Amino acid sequence: GQKVNQAEARAGEFVARADCTTNVFGYGIDIVKDCGGRYTVGEMVTFNIRVANTESATLTNVIVTDPLPAGVAFVSADATAGRAALGGDGRTVTWDGFDLPAGGYADLTITAKTTQIGMVNNRADVRAGVMGTSASVTDSDDCSLEVIGLPRMNIDKECLDPAVGIGDITRFRITVWNSGGADATNVTVTDILPAGFQAVGETSWYVDTL
Numbered sequence: 001g002q003k004v005n006q007a008e009a010r011a012g013e014f015v016a017r018a019d020c021t022t023n024v025f026g027y028g029i030d031i032v033k034d035c036g037g038r039y040t041v042g043e044m045v046t047f048n049i050r051v052a053n054t055e056s057a058t059l060t061n062v063i064v065t066d067p068l069p070a071g072v073a074f075v076s077a078d079a080t081a082g083r084a085a086l087g088g089d090g091r092t093v094t095w096d097g098f099d100l101p102a103g104g105y106a107d108l109t110i111t112a113k114t115t116q117i118g119m120v121n122n123r124a125d126v127r128a129g130v131m132g133t134s135a136s137v138t139d140s141d142d143c144s145l146e147v148i149g150l151p152r153m154n155i156d157k158e159c160l161d162p163a164v165g166i167g168d169i170t171r172f173r174i175t176v177w178n179s180g181g182a183d184a185t186n187v188t189v190t191d192i193l194p195a196g197f198q199a200v201g202e203t204s205w206y207v208d209t210l
Contacts, residue, residue, distance in 0.1 A: 026055035052105035081106035149181015
């Protein structure tokens with residue numbers, strides 16, 4: 001708020017006074033980034049960023065940078081304020097060209113595609129000037145997501161008795177395995193016998209996890 005500072009000069013009964021007013025204001029910025037959750041390889045993920053002016057001074061020339069890490073590939077970017085641009089490295093997204101009034105905020109988003117298994121940590125940084133001063137403010141925030149693989153089911157069937165007579169018992173061996181990057185759960189295996197065969201045992205099996 002406004003602060004009045006007064007000075008006084010006195011010589012006996014003669015007094016002179018003068019004052020001046022200083023406008024005192026606060027300035028601050030906050031950035032919050034969210035990307036949490038678990039995703040599979042090839043799935044789309046949205047990084048949500050909110051930049052807020054937390055004090056009374058207007059913030060000018062706000063610039064947000066977000067270098068996407070390995071494990072995700074850029075698809076698109078959007079914002080409620082400013083312009084989004086992808087850097088020459090194909091990974092760094094920058095928003096600029098906007099101001100934030102007292103109490104104002106802007107929402108920024110990046111859509112990316114997950115490309116590899118593992119933990120992905122992504123950080124965004126913001127900086128801005130303070131209107132009417134030479135001061136500047138900065139902040140940063142990060143978030144993490146986990147990328148998991150997908151199961152890949154495989155099955156092989158072998159005829160153990162390739163030639164039999166009518167009425168004879170013939171045997172089959174079925175092998176099932178998971179060659180993917182994540183567990184396969186609630187797996188069922190079914191053997192569909194052709195016409196001319198009669199089952200003498202189970203033709204359907206349940207496997208909890210592969």
